[in-house]
Amino acid sequence: MELIKKVEELKNEIIAKIKEAFDEPSLRLIQENHLSKKSPLNAMMSHIKELQGEEKASFGQAINNAKKEIAEFFASKEKEISDKKIQEKLEKEKIDITLPSIDYHMGGINPFYQIIDEICDIFTSMGYQVKEGPDVETDYFNFERMNIPSNHPAREMQDSFYITNTTLLRTHTSPAQAHAMDEAKGQPLKIICPGKCFRRDDDDATHSHQFGQVEGLVIDKNINLGNLKATLELFLRKMFGEKREVRFRSSYFPFTEPSVEVDISCMECHGKGCPICKGTGYIEILGAGMVHPHVLEMSGYDPKEYSGFAFGIGIERVAMLRYGIDDIRKIYQGDVRFIEQFKRM
Ligand code: DAH
Numbered sequence: 001m002e003l004i005k006k007v008e009e010l011k012n013e014i015i016a017k018i019k020e021a022f023d024e025p026s027l028r029l030i031q032e033n034h035l036s037k038k039s040p041l042n043a044m045m046s047h048i049k050e051l052q053g054e055e056k057a058s059f060g061q062a063i064n065n066a067k068k069e070i071a072e073f074f075a076s077k078e079k080e081i082s083d084k085k086i087q088e089k090l091e092k093e094k095i096d097i098t099l100p101s102i103d104y105h106m107g108g109i110n111p112f113y114q115i116i117d118e119i120c121d122i123f124t125s126m127g128y129q130v131k132e133g134p135d136v137e138t139d140y141f142n143f144e145r146m147n148i149p150s151n152h153p154a155r156e157m158q159d160s161f162y163i164t165n166t167t168l169l170r171t172h173t174s175p176a177q178a179h180a181m182d183e184a185k186g187q188p189l190k191i192i193c194p195g196k197c198f199r200r201d202d203d204d205a206t207h208s209h210q211f212g213q214v215e216g217l218v219i220d221k222n223i224n225l226g227n228l229k230a231t232l233e234l235f236l237r238k239m240f241g242e243k244r245e246v247r248f249r250s251s252y253f254p255f256t257e258p259s260v261e262v263d264i265s266c267m268e269c270h271g272k273g274c275p276i277c278k279g280t281g282y283i284e285i286l287g288a289g290m291v292h293p294h295v296l297e298m299s300g301y302d303p304k305e306y307s308g309f310a311f312g313i314g315i316e317r318v319a320m321l322r323y324g325i326d327d328i329r330k331i332y333q334g335d336v337r338f339i340e341q342f343k344r345m
Helices: 002-020 024-034 040-050 053-092 111-125 175-184 225-240 293-298 315-323 336-342
Strands: 136-138 167-169 189-198 210-220 246-253 256-265 282-291 307-314
Touching (some): 002 024, 002 040, 002 053, 111 225, 210 282, 246 282, 282 293, 282 315
Antiparallel strands (some): 136 167, 189 210, 210 307, 246 256, 256 282, 282 307
16 A cells, blocks of 8 residues: 555654764754654544545554654664763763872861860869850959959959959959859869960060960868879879979969969970070969968858869960970961961871
């Protein structure tokens, strides 16, 4: 039959076109022109009404078979083209493992914070809790509760950055002791309080108007100066090793009685005397003492029953002595060349 031959010819023509398709757009064009409702093959369906019986059936079948064959051919070509595309993409995106890797820049942690962490590690391993006090303090906590009344000459050294007549940036971390004792309500205490302090000070190689301290406080029954000395010696040995010279000197603080100061042999001259240690061979790193009975009383402890020791460690001084930093100002300047030397391994 002439019509069936025509169908066959059309089918071969379309298949030949599909075979020639080489990419997605050319395939879509064939789909639009030859596989849609408006395609010449579909248009041939209109001849069906001219036919009868057997002829009608076999013509219909021929068209359906042709459509099916074309669809199959089209699907396999579609797959071939998409596989080829994936393959090309994979080849293009091959990773060259011989290329040098990207250099990720690792920052360092400022020694100020590394020292805080280390001090906290050492004391928490001895059973101390870490507590923090506020940077802005009242005159009452910063001075009065530390046994420094308004007429006390010890204020002269510390009267500094006032916010109002009665509030100021704390001049030491010691007021954190009073807050902790208030919270403890007469119970034993064993705490350290790291933080920043602010003081009117001439900025030089070992002084800054803003600096860090770690305050320590132990309160219990039968606490004595021997406990304080043993604790600080253990801390200093862990922080500086066995070889460093440690010196305890008697001193004075209004909130402790007796009071001591602790020096470490200078990182620059190792005890000989140089401009950094002002010729003394030592650098002071902490003040300490037995908590003054009046401080205990003001904080709700009976000094006949309870005693305690306290200490205040200068964070930058420890960092300087530990790492051999010759100028405290380097710690604050944010120079990456300096900070980078303190990358944690
Ligand atoms: N608060 C003192 C200061 O800033 C340091 C200090 C000395 C703290 C003796 C203490 C202490 O807890 O017992 O210089």
